[in-house]
Amino acid sequence: MGGSHSAFTEQELDDYQTLTYLTKKEILHVYKRFYTLDPEKVNLDKNVKLAMDDIQKLPELKVNPFKDRICKVFSSSGDGEMTFEDFLDMMSVFSDQAPKNVKVEYAFRIYDFDEDDMISGSDLKEVVDRLTGEQNLSEEDMQQLIDNIFMEADLDDDEFLSFAEFEHVISKAPDFINSFRIRL
Template identity: 60%
Template sequence: MGQTKSQFSDDELQDYQDLTYFSKKEVLHAHKKFKALAPEKVGHNKNAKLPVAKILQYPELSVNPFGERICEVFSSSHDGDCTFEDFLDMMSVFSEGAPKSVKAEHAFRIFDFDGDDMLGVSDLKKVINKLTGEHKLNDNEINMLIENILEEADFDDDGSLSFAEFEHITDKSSDFLNAFRIRL
């Protein structure tokens, strides 16, 4: 562990602790996990950027249907590649210590595929298709499901969900916090 610690100054560790929901020890543990994805690259360069394919080797991301999209949302570059700081931010938001409101904000961004700050029909179709995986629903079933979602949560009847409407859904969901979690 001494080798991992030596890559960061005490000030850097303090900054990471201040900017995340992690302790200094957890930051070092996150770096160890990040480094394990590409030791040849990260071992000598704490600022290394890993391609999405490497990040998706992280066990809980590899089985997550939104793994690529999560990387895109948390990446500081447009290609989805991640620096340690991107990875740390991702792990922090998915940690148990992150508040529900922060998790809801990031879940909304992950589901907002077209980036228009609304969850429209096309976004909801993509979410449903990712969630159903190989057990795809037919178009009629998808349209009925979207209709039910909008009937339940689209309070202003504009045919899409705003962040406020989405947050209302997450507030009512008893398992949202458990579902939106990745262990370090």
């Protein structure tokens, strides 16, 4: 690989810095992490698309119950495969420097499993199932939880959470930012 700095021109680094919440040093570190996921492919073409399975080898994603959704949301092709720029976008959004409103936007997209720009009861059920893992709730408890979420967050009583409603609820959750990051 040589120095990872040589992988980019100064202009490319400037552009990446302008388009992300990362410093040039952090961008180079992100490239190094991308490179280590499949050195052979990246050596041949720094703009290669890596398979979702390769991306999910990141320690932070390996244990994340939403790893497939994270990959799909940040994948420019929507299939979970990522170019370096997709990977850089993901790392930028999960960085400490990304503003809360950007993190909220991506969280909404990750939790919107059917990608209809609304979070429905079935989306919430999927979120809860993934968070609880093997300790799935009974149907009755699950419905009670979903009803409680809608009672609290569904301001227009349409049984869906719009982005604005989701953002409103998240604004009341100070720990949200801490759970939505990856250490560079």
